[in-house]
Amino acid sequence: MKAMILSGLLIFISLVSPAPAYADSTIILSTIQRLPISNDLQTGLADRIATEAFRRIGIRAIIRKVPARRALRDANAGLHDGDLARIAGVTRTYPDLLPVPEITWVAEIVAFSKNSQITTPDWKSLEKYRTSYIRGWVVFENNLPDTPMVDKVVTPEALFKMLKMDRAELALYEKKMGYGLLSQQQNNSNIHALQPALTIEPIYIYLHRKHEDLLPREANAIREMKQDGSYETIVQDCLSEVLSPSALQAYIRLQQSYDASVSLQETQLQ
Numbered sequence: 001m002k003a004m005i006l007s008g009l010l011i012f013i014s015l016v017s018p019a020p021a022y023a024d025s026t027i028i029l030s031t032i033q034r035l036p037i038s039n040d041l042q043t044g045l046a047d048r049i050a051t052e053a054f055r056r057i058g059i060r061a062i063i064r065k066v067p068a069r070r071a072l073r074d075a076n077a078g079l080h081d082g083d084l085a086r087i088a089g090v091t092r093t094y095p096d097l098l099p100v101p102e103i104t105w106v107a108e109i110v111a112f113s114k115n116s117q118i119t120t121p122d123w124k125s126l127e128k129y130r131t132s133y134i135r136g137w138v139v140f141e142n143n144l145p146d147t148p149m150v151d152k153v154v155t156p157e158a159l160f161k162m163l164k165m166d167r168a169e170l171a172l173y174e175k176k177m178g179y180g181l182l183s184q185q186q187n188n189s190n191i192h193a194l195q196p197a198l199t200i201e202p203i204y205i206y207l208h209r210k211h212e213d214l215l216p217r218e219a220n221a222i223r224e225m226k227q228d229g230s231y232e233t234i235v236q237d238c239l240s241e242v243l244s245p246s247a248l249q250a251y252i253r254l255q256q257s258y259d260a261s262v263s264l265q266e267t268q269l270q
Helices: 002-016 045-056 068-076 156-164 175-183 209-228 230-239 245-261
Strands: 025-031 059-065 082-087 097-099 105-113 131-134 150-153 170-174 199-208
Touching: 025 045, 025 068, 045 059, 045 082, 045 105, 045 209, 045 230, 068 082, 068 097, 068 199, 082 097, 082 105, 097 209, 105 156, 105 175, 105 245, 131 156, 150 156, 156 170, 156 175, 170 175, 199 209, 199 245, 209 230, 230 245
Parallel strands: 025 059, 025 082, 131 150, 131 170
Antiparallel strands: 082 199, 097 199, 105 170, 105 199
16 A cells, blocks of 8 residues: 555656756857858867857757858847847846857957058057958947948958958957968968957857746856866867967966956856
């Protein structure tokens, strides 16, 4: 009799208890990133960090390329589950996108130019140059005036074409992705990333508000990767193709300094 009661109790518990959240589920993240940060095979820096971190919490991450402005709009509307890589503060404009509170990588926003003598200490220093950037990049739209001296393009290829054809003096882009694109093209040896960087921005994964419960779990998974060495292995593998050994080590120190100094409280990110 006791065995029958126990068996019935176990069956009842199995019926009313929810299945483990997100077991065998899939998350779709949109992205505007390019090599070496993201690629179609999902073997870029941000791809591998995100997919491994989600794997550790039992979720398969799929990453899809979409145009810059549409990526955030669609993710905010819940058409995608989130965005692979964005700077802090996106939630102010897209309130249904919440940051995973752990840095995934650090973006170095620079001006590329044929004239290596130009210096770019701040945004104001760009005013006297014909400048181009990719439409939909929030960091540029927040810092550059809408004037005839500023041209907006749709793709990174168009961005550097403007520079090669002397239709722009400066092309604004992320340093590592800029070198990734230049490495795939010919006759680019006269194009350089100017110093210093216009801004350095920690980058975060963003998830739609419906996945808010995943934020601390995903953050913990990324932290574990940094602690067990798998994160640095990914960085070395993905960036060594576009950065010299000394530049790669400088980037690793930069990223580690941001991990140590940037507050990861969600209220600050928003």
